[in-house]
Every structure is written in structure tokens, then in C-alpha cells.
Amino acid sequence: LSISELPIRAITDEHILIHRAxxxxxxxxxxxxxxxxxxxxxxxxxxxxxxxxAEDVAQEAFLKAFAGLASFRTGTNFQAxxxxxxxxxxxxxRRAGARTRMAFPEQxxxxxxxxxxxxxxxxxxxxxxxxVGRLPNDFRAALVLRxxxxxxxxxxxxxxxxxxxxxxxxxxxxxxxxxxxxxxxRDGERP
Amino acid sequence: xxxxxxxRYLLSVEDPVRLPSDLHEHVEACPECSAxxxxxxxxxxxxxxxxxxxxxxxxxxxxxxxxxPATQLAPRTAGASPWxxxxxAIGLAASILLIVWGLWAWLGPNGSARAPIAQKKPPADLxxxxxxxxxxxxxxxxxxxxxxxxxxxxxxxxxxxxxxxVAAADAxxxxxxxxxxxxxxxxxxxxxxxxxxxxxTPAFLKGIADRLDRSATDADRLARALPPAAxxxxxxxxxxxxxxxxxGGRQLRALAGDKxxxxxxxxxxxxxxxxxxxxxxxxxxxxxxxxxxxxSSAQLSPVVAAPDTRPVLLNPVEQARxxxxxxxLILALVNSSIRLAAEADPLARADVLIQRNGVTERLAQxxxxxxxxxxxxxxxxLGQHYRSVLRGGVAANLTSASRIVxxxxxxxxxxxxxxxxxxxxxxxxxxxxQLAAEDLATRDDMxxxxxxxxxxxxxxxxxxxTRHGPIDRRPDKIRRS
Numbered sequence: 008l009s010i011s012e013l014p015i016r017a018i019t020d021e022h023i024l025i026h027r028a029x030x031x032x033x034x035x036x037x038x039x040x041x042x043x044x045x046x047x048x049x050x051x052x053x054x055x056x057x058x059x060x061a062e063d064v065a066q067e068a069f070l071k072a073f074a075g076l077a078s079f080r081t082g083t084n085f086q087a088x089x090x091x092x093x094x095x096x097x098x099x100x101r102r103a104g105a106r107t108r109m110a111f112p113e114q115x116x117x118x119x120x121x122x123x124x125x126x127x128x129x130x131x132x133x134x135x136x137x138x139v140g141r142l143p144n145d146f147r148a149a150l151v152l153r154x155x156x157x158x159x160x161x162x163x164x165x166x167x168x169x170x171x172x173x174x175x176x177x178x179x180x181x182x183x184x185x186x187x188x189x190x191x192x193r194d195g196e197r198p
Numbered sequence: 199x200x201x202x203x204x205x206r207y208l209l210s211v212e213d214p215v216r217l218p219s220d221l222h223e224h225v226e227a228c229p230e231c232s233a234x235x236x237x238x239x240x241x242x243x244x245x246x247x248x249x250x251x252x253x254x255x256x257x258x259x260x261x262x263x264x265x266x267p268a269t270q271l272a273p274r275t276a277g278a279s280p281w282x283x284x285x286x287a288i289g290l291a292a293s294i295l296l297i298v299w300g301l302w303a304w305l306g307p308n309g310s311a312r313a314p315i316a317q318k319k320p321p322a323d324l325x326x327x328x329x330x331x332x333x334x335x336x337x338x339x340x341x342x343x344x345x346x347x348x349x350x351x352x353x354x355x356x357x358x359x360x361x362x363x364v365a366a367a368d369a370x371x372x373x374x375x376x377x378x379x380x381x382x383x384x385x386x387x388x389x390x391x392x393x394x395x396x397x398x399t400p401a402f403l404k405g406i407a408d409r410l411d412r413s414a415t416d417a418d419r420l421a422r423a424l425p426p427a428a429x430x431x432x433x434x435x436x437x438x439x440x441x442x443x444x445x446g447g448r449q450l451r452a453l454a455g456d457k458x459x460x461x462x463x464x465x466x467x468x469x470x471x472x473x474x475x476x477x478x479x480x481x482x483x484x485x486x487x488x489x490x491x492x493x494s495s496a497q498l499s500p501v502v503a504a505p506d507t508r509p510v511l512l513n514p515v516e517q518a519r520x521x522x523x524x525x526x527l528i529l530a531l532v533n534s535s536i537r538l539a540a541e542a543d544p545l546a547r548a549d550v551l552i553q554r555n556g557v558t559e560r561l562a563q564x565x566x567x568x569x570x571x572x573x574x575x576x577x578x579x580l581g582q583h584y585r586s587v588l589r590g591g592v593a594a595n596l597t598s599a600s601r602i603v604x605x606x607x608x609x610x611x612x613x614x615x616x617x618x619x620x621x622x623x624x625x626x627x628x629x630x631x632q633l634a635a636e637d638l639a640t641r642d643d644m645x646x647x648x649x650x651x652x653x654x655x656x657x658x659x660x661x662x663x664t665r666h667g668p669i670d671r672r673p674d675k676i677r678r679s
Contacts, residue, residue: 048255065253065259066255132244132249135245139248182209
């Protein structure tokens, strides 16, 4: 069984994988890619609103990460480091005029109602998805890192290359906007 | 601080689930701030669930990674220049300076070690917080319908937990979850539904039956999505949940059918069911009365989800680990909830809460264990639950009982016995937390937990002392009485 076939939790310590990848073990890095792919892709999808763009940026970020793995300091936060590379890649692509500002998909991917959707109706989820999609990029990037990845303000600042206070401000503004859009009196409205 | 300032504060904190105790008390007491916080948590909880089209590129990227020539992948390690050596020397000097400074900062001028940098705290268990809230709702429910509502919400919480457990392939956890869910539906919901006053509740029962049906459909879908063969135990657990939900729904419909003729006109019981627990319709702020889509589920409550609980931020494996860790408490909560649902008498409820091997005792054991393990975050999290159980459950019921119990009656003796037992359970927990607070690394959390336990204990003492004078705290006295 190769290392990439093992779930990352079986390794118990991603430092081992990073250490091996730093020595050139591609299988080890492949296991790291597998572990972080969905999370990075989801975040990038929230930033780009486009599946292919998100995949392209994620792919480039992983290749850059592998190329620059020697500069990663063992013991620091690998996820923040990786996401920062991805964010810089995203910013560069946007500057280069890549497809980043596409409209949010009108139709959410189909799926049956799970328990969470019972908690929030499909219409409300759609409203929330639109509201998140319409947040300014900086706010959205910070909010999703906080809510979905559970990063602290300090880690968010590290990823977004800014200060902790700015990260806090962006999350604050994002929450404020969402609370305004999702106010109960607007629940009756449909987009 | 006024409500507006508190609401702005809630928007700016890293984790709106964890609040300082003074703010928490305000939020708990203020319906507007409570609803605001609930809405914020509700929104944040659903963001990770927003649909994203699945990616199919992972395998392609991995293949590409294996094919890329090595020359393109390690530019930083190759071709060392003279500058590289200079930078290395500069870096080395800087590192030495940093180490010296770091040691000085660590040891301080007197050479004594300072508190280590706090590690990232693990997020609190949202399922546990939610179940404690349902349990508390049961402890102070005004009538049979409220009890049934709390049980239905509890079943829903448990049903939702099946998803992360399936994703983490945790067969053992699923089996325990299935048992808990089945018990809540069969021994809780169905049994309590039988005791509802005839002719008053068909739409209400149908509303709960609909929710059970949705849970059954969800569990069926989950079971179908499981890979074949190797995961039979998991499939069996999920299917048993589906069956329990379906069977419960069927029985509720049968009960509702018997009573349908007497449906009172114009009452929308389903809407009532969907309100957030802890807030009566009258108590909710005007905004939340108007709409109700976002505030319409009974997923989460601001009361027990207080300072140390978490929104869903964990991946399934971490959630499964958390479920295993708190499984004993969850079982105790389910048992206690089923018993509480059968009791309308406040003294009997307080007795259920404080009985041996019950929720309070189990919680006390877990807090002590967390203190022994120097797990400050867990001790603080459980401390909040402990305070809520004592304050909202034991003390509140003792206060209610004191209004009807006659002086010198056996009821009064029972009150004193229950109060003394509650206090006796607190003693060792406080002692253990006090010991653990000597460790600088976890002192803040341990002190927070200690404070929470003391608050809960004070509430119980206050509930008794207003009428009966100070209670006897000797454990041997408890057993004799």
C-alpha cells in the first residue's frame, strides 16, 4: 500500500508527509493534495464562481506548493501556507484578466433535502448562496476561511497577506452584509 | 453596553459561539440579542453546506504532479549562489538573536517560566450543546406539547449527526447514534404523543410525523449511498434509524387520525413547531415574527450553545471523534430526556436531573476528567453546560416546587435532599478545577469552568435558601435523608 493510498488520518501526522515531500517524495505530496483538494477547491469556487477556474487555480497552487516546498518551514501552518499560495495565484489570474467575475450560478446543484436543508429551506439557502456570492471578494475570502475552514483571524491574515485587524474587519463586514440580506423580514422575498 | 453594541460585538468576534460571561448573561436574558446571535450562528452554520459543483480534477492533478520533470519542481534547492551563503549567514545570526530574545521572553527577567502561548482551542461540540438545550427545554416545559416539541427537535439533531458519522465510516458511532435515535422516537416521541389531550393536536402530531418522514427519507438516501458489502453494520444502523423514523411517523399519524375530528380551526401547529426553542412566539423580536425562514428551524439555541460551543466547522472525521468522546454524555442526555418528558411535577424533574448516574453526575465526572487531563477548553465547555443544567433545570424546578410544597411535608424533605445532592456533586468538581487552575497553561479555562460550576451551585442554594434556610452540605446527610 503506497502512502498516497492511506487516508491522511492514518498517518496521524501531516508533518511526516510534508517532510517526505520535501525530500522529493511525490507520493507523499500526492496524499497531501488528496487531503486538501476539496477544501481548497471549495474555497476557490467561492472566490471564482466557476468550477474550471477554481480547479485551475487549485492545480496551479499545488504545483507551486510542491515546487516551493523547500521554503515551507516545518512546524508552521501548512494549510495557511497552501491557501496563501492559492490566493496569490487567484489574484494574479484575476489581474491577468482571467475569468473570475462570472455571475453566480442561477441553479444550485441538485440534491435532495438533507437535515440541514430542512433547517433552512432551499429558497433560503439559495438566497444565502447569492448573498455570499455577492460579497466583495476580500470579504468573502475571509468569511469562508473563518466559517468553513475554522481559521483564526491571525491565520486568515496570513493567507490573505494582510493584518489580523483587517481580517477581523473583513469578516465583520461580511457578516454584517449577510445579516442584512438574510433579515427575517426579507425571508418572504424570493430572488 | 446596549443591545446594538453587543450585536456589533457579536459580528466582530472570532467565534460568536464563545462569549465572555457578562455578555453571555445579557444575550441569554435579552430576546432580541438572543435572536440576533441565533440568526448569525444559523447563517454561519449553513455556509459550509452551500452547494458547490463537485470537482473531477483531483486525479488529473495527481497524475500531472507525478509526471512533472524534477527540474521544474525544485528551483529553490538548486544552484546555490554566493549570495545564498551570505543570506544563510545573516539568517543564522538573526536566528541566534531570536533564540536569545525568545529565551529571555520565555524566562523573564527573574528566570521563571511564563505561561506558554495558548494553543488553538478545539471547537466545542455543537451536537452536545444542542442536546443539552433540548434537555433543558424538557426540564422546564410547561405542557405535554412543549415536551413533545423538545423530543422531536432532539430526534432531528441526532438524525443529522448520521451524515458526518457515515462520511467518517464510523460504524461504532453510528450504531450508538441509531440506538439513541430509536429510543428518542419510540420511548420519547411516540409515548408522549399517546398522552396528549385527545382532540387537540392532530395537526401538531402530523407536523412531527412529517419531520420524522423526512428523516426517514434522508436516512434511506444515506443508506443507498453507502458502498456495498464491507459496510453492512453501518447500513444496518442507518436503516434502523430510517425504520424508527418511519414507524414513529406512522404511529403519530394513527394517533392524529383518531383525533382529527376535533382539530381546532385556524391554528398552524407546524409553524409553532418550527420556531426556535427557548423563545415563545410572543417573546421573539418583531422581525423574526414576520418571516421565519431563517429563524424557522429548531436546530440551535442561544441558551446552552453559550460561551463554549461551536458552529459546524469540523470535518466529518473530527466530528466523529467528537461524537465518540461525548457519547457517554449523549447517552445520559437521552436517558434523562426520556425520563424528564414523562414528568410534569417540578420536584420529580429536579430529582431526575440530580439522580445517581444521571446527567449532572455524568457531567461532573467529565469535567473532573478534563481537569485531570489538563484539557481546559473541554472543562470550560462542559462547565457552561453544567451551569445551565443546575440553573435552568435543578434550581428553576426547585423554585417552582417551593411555591407549592407545604412546610414540613415530605415534599420539603425531598427538596432539601435534592438540593444537598446537587451541592455535594459540585464539591469535588470545584476542588479538581481549583487544582487544575494552578497550571498556568490552562488556568483561564479552568477558572472559567470553576466559575460556571460555582454559579450553578449558587443558583441551587439560592432556590432553597429563600424559603428553607441554608442547606446541609454533608454527603452522609444526603444518604440518610
